[in-house]
Amino acid sequence: MANSATLRDNREPHRPAPVAHTPLEDAQAFLLGTALCALGVLLLTSAGLVTGQTAGLGILASYVSGWPFGVWFFVLNLPFYILGWQRMGPRFIVKTVIAVSLLSVFAALLPSFVTFGRLDPWVASALAGAVTGMGLIVIFRHGASLGGIGILALCMQERFAIRAGWVQLGFDAVLFAAAFLILDPFLVLVSLLGAVIVNLIIAVNHRRDRYIGR
Template structure:
């Protein structure tokens, strides 16, 4: 549906979205992935979990003893093919870089950052905030953290399944598994962080307000 022109629109010319330079993309991916890795550090230090592919990586790290960084990198490998078909090579290249950086940062942060005391609810809120902001930085520069989001977009395009419902269904199964494996109180606290992440993305990742004009 066409957007109704307002007086402000008539006075202000159309401004096409500007592409980012290589340096701008580099600093954004470093910042965004570092924030996401910091959020994962809050989660794992408090024994919490989150949603999407990152949440599956965290849960598998608890079960197997392998690091989150390794699991996160491995879990994303199958989705790159879908991303290439659905969103193109440029998007996939940036996403591979972002996933690799989060994996590396997540492996290195525990060596230089630890917590003597970390309340689970505080950890959950902080993780949701920094992961949400990290994702926004990554999204704005044409990348993602891969995984279930790419699969959801493909299923929507191929079979008509709504991407949001696919992701919601995956998170429901993930948290159900977490309740069976982890302390239910910690899983309940984890839900706060997942809600904060989704609220940050829902409010800020809007094409009509923030992405171009």
């Protein structure tokens, strides 16, 4: 008599082996994903808002120091590359360095081509959260991240099956507490909308049982 495991295996449809992305597919994903994230940064900084994760820390540091966001974002990511190399492997970290570099460049160049005559902070926050969340999903599904807390979140998702979005949400709570000490409290509250949207998009769409390893 067949046991329950055999019956379950017989009922499950055969899944084809995963097909790796080609270099061209990775390239277009990194360009699209980082461009969307750079647009999100531009929306936030144009409205005087902040966001979570390493990008939010870079934005906050740029407000305080006057140094460009791209410089801070690139520098803040450097320590996390060691963790990414150990936990996620050299292929992941090389892709991540490429994605981080692209975002740093796009964030520096985009303000020269896009400006806003009128930008409601609530709309800016919501749109920034949406485009950043989708940009991150594109990058994640091509075996990379935007470094920093994103690397830590992906490592914890791979090792402990904790969704990346929830890990990042915890970091965001600490970051926003610090932002209240530096920025206009109203703008920080408005910024929470975008941060929640980013993390919800990642939590709902970047699931281990659906997409990781495919």
